Amino acid sequence: MxxxxxxxxxxxxxxxxxxxxxxxxxxxxxxxxxxxxxxxxxxxxxxxxxxxxxxxxxxxxxxxxxxLRFTRLGRAARTRDPAYEMTQSHVQELAEETGERAQFVVEDHGLGIYVHVETGSRAVRAGFGVGRQIHLHSSSAGKAILANYPRERVDEIIDRWGLPALTDHTITDREELYDELEAVRERGVAFNRKEHVDGINGTAVPVRRDGDVLGALAVAGPSHRLTGDQFEQEVPDMMLAAANELELNVTYATPESADDHIVE
Amino acid sequence: MxxxxxxxxxxxxxxxxxxxxxxxxxxxxxxxxxxxxxxxxxxxxxxxxxxxxxxxxxxxxxxxxxxLRFTRLGRAARTRDPAYEMTQSHVQELAEETGERAQFVVEDHGLGIYVHVETGSRAVRAGFGVGRQIHLHSSSAGKAILANYPRERVDEIIDRWGLPALTDHTITDREELYDELEAVRERGVAFNRKEHVDGINGTAVPVRRDGDVLGALAVAGPSHRLTGDQFEQEVPDMMLAAANELELNVTYATPESADDHIVE
DNA sequence: TTATGGATTCCGTTCTGCGGAACAACTGTT
DNA sequence: AACAGTTGTTCCGCAGAACGGAATCCATAA
Incomplete structure (x- = not known):
């Protein structure tokens, strides 16, 4: 066949x-x-x-x-890179500081995958848990990641997954996305204005290691709360600080792998 | 072949x-x-x-x-029964109340699998994370589960996985295990005295739904802290209370499945 | 008892997954 | 630059394995 x-x-x-x-x-x-x-x-x-x-x-x-054996494999995948684990505390902090939902997202096979999710005190409970797979073009984290990829790789991903409209605000035009990514590159911060889910905004910054992107930190919340200066300045500043610290951790890390192999 | x-x-x-x-x-x-x-x-x-x-x-x-796609499958397995999710808050509470490590363990294919793990303030950091697979005969949670199984099923499990000695205190004799399980049945609480890991004690109670065992709640910590009356009375009492409440939740639950299917 | 719906086992055929070898793409060496 | 050397990828013929259909088994119900 x-x-x-x-x-x-x-x-x-x-x-x-x-x-x-x-x-x-x-x-x-x-x-x-x-x-x-x-x-x-x-x-x-x-x-x-x-x-x-x-x-x-x-x-x-x-x-x-x-x-339940899949649980083990899932964890193995989620910790395949020791750096992923270091991000958790930062995600936690961001969730507490902002009160919203904070995430760490990694690209795999052209999709974004939530590796860590923490919910702040005001955050809406929603089903966007760990392991969730999302399109990159419609989320702040995805855009933060794509902005650091060479054009050809972005094209590959678009070719594979398209630019489906998830809401009325989703960017569905290739050229428009290029422009947006250019803006993200200049700003260093990516925004998502109801492009992924109606009524939800998001902010994200890339996390780099050596040359390339490891993933992105993101904060998401209701668009009526995440708005104005808070949305465009305060939260991004927090995130840039977090990402900065994180990049230091991740780059000069002691890769002490505490693996456990018992019954497999 | x-x-x-x-x-x-x-x-x-x-x-x-x-x-x-x-x-x-x-x-x-x-x-x-x-x-x-x-x-x-x-x-x-x-x-x-x-x-x-x-x-x-x-x-x-x-x-x-x-x-990273395995992450998704891992989560799906971990949430395959809505009741598993309800246990999380109880595990969290137990971890806070005792200060030690609290877990919810489910049996699958004769092994125990950590479905939830929360660490209290005093708990030792160790690599026993979610998804970890353990032998049932050597852990408090495992014994709490086995005690509620019919003899023949216990036998099947022993036949498949044996009774390996993980420490000097592990029960490795079949008859001795039967006796121990009998004691657990009478007491309603299972103990683990350094049988799984040197220097670590544990307590566990079964969580039932309708007739049968769903899994077990367990608390584990250094044997010098988990000892005496606290080990044999206080902690078990907390756990029995938690299990009781949990069983009510789990039995009369509203199974509102908040699933999410996007990109698969 | 018979009937019914589902799970499991059996069996012959086909097709597909297998290893070996050839080929390609790099890396570093003389 | 030509060269081994190493690793990854593709090709190919064949043995063996996975396939579907039918038969069998096992419940539960009528």
Missing amino acids: GEPNDETIQTTKTSLEVVHTLQEIGPARLSEIADRLDMAESTTHRHLQTLRDLRYVSRDGDRYQLG | GEPNDETIQTTKTSLEVVHTLQEIGPARLSEIADRLDMAESTTHRHLQTLRDLRYVSRDGDRYQLG
């Missing part, structure tokens, strides 16, 4: 399709999964057995569900 | 072997991974391409590493 030169394994993809199905619909029965993926039940069964054998799927009565 | 009636898929296992390798040794080059798994480079390459295509692996220069 597939083009002549498909250097990729179908079976693995299928297995992960099964995992994705479980992720999307939660605990499900075999036939439900088979239906959804349009696969023979015998095949689905085999995939589920395999995943179960590996502890990536478990059963709850007659339902299959995600295995 | 494999027994005559092996109802499981080799290719998928191999792909996940690659993932595990990355998890263990961090960013690595192709040849390193191929060597370690004793696979042809072409094969390894194909697996890595596939995983990369799925965003479960990414490259950092000439190294391969875990993709």
Whole structure:
């Protein structure tokens, strides 16, 4: 199945399709999964057995569900770079200082992923938790990151993910985005004015290590609170200070890896 | 490869072997991974391409590493049951009240997995983070869970994972463990006296929903602090109160699932 | 009991994932 | 500059493995 030169394994993809199905619909029965993926039940069964054998799927009565082993892998991914962990305290501080939601976002495969999320006292509870994947063009963090990438890489990402309009304010034009990124580069700070979610503004600054961008610190909150001078000066200043300190930590860090391998 | 009636898929296992390798040794080059798994480079390459295509692996220069997409799956697993999320605040409270490390542990495939971990003010920093997998026989949480399982299930778990001695105090005898579990059942509280890690004690209580065990709340700390009456009365009482409240929440919960599906 | 819906096992065929070898892209060396 | 040397990528023929369909098993219900 597939083009002549498909250097990729179908079976693995299928297995992960099964995992994705479980992720999307939660605990499900075999036939439900088979239906959804349009696969023979015998095949689905085999995939589920395999995943179960590996502890990536478990059963709850007659339902299959995600295995908790993924938690371990998720943490491993989130700590794959020791620098990520150093950002946590800064995110926490930003959340406290601003009272809003603060995040640390990293780019992977052209998407932004929330590696740390902390909510300040006034922050709205929302489902934007750790692991969430977002488009880069519509978020402050994403723009802070893209602004530090060479044009060609930005193009690759746009080609892959497009510029979908998430709200009426989302930038959907390539040229317009280039201009915006240019502005971010000059300012050193990226803004998001209801471009990602209606009624939510955001500010972000890049975090650099050696030459290149490690990720971005971001603060987000209701547009009626994050506005005016506070939005354009005070919060950005806090964030620049945080990013600065962070960059020092990260660049001259003692990479003391406190790994733990017990039962795998 | 494999027994005559092996109802499981080799290719998928191999792909996940690659993932595990990355998890263990961090960013690595192709040849390193191929060597370690004793696979042809072409094969390894194909697996890595596939995983990369799925965003479960990414490259950092000439190294391969875990993709951040696992973070999302990890979170999905950790929140697969809405009840897990309700435990978080209780874990937090226990950590604050006791000053020690508090956890919520769930059994999956015969192992205990830390679903929530919070550290109190006095708690020792250690690498026992979320996602950590532990043997059930040597931890307070594990014993609290096993005590509520039928004998045959306990046997299955022992058969699969054995009773390895993690310290000099670990229970390694099957009969002795049965007795201990009996005591836990009567008391309603499980103790761990340096059985898992030298110098660390723990207390745990089961959390039930309807008939069966959802998981266990546990508190752990240095054995010189967690001792005497405080260890055997005060902390257990706090935990029983917490578990009780929790069980009410969990049993009569409003399962308002605030899921988010954006870019997958 | 039979019927029904689902999960599991069996089996023959096909196709796909496999390793080896050839090729390409770098790096540093003489 | 030509060169080994090293690592990553692509090609290719074949063995073996994953596939779907059918048969079987296992509940629960009628």
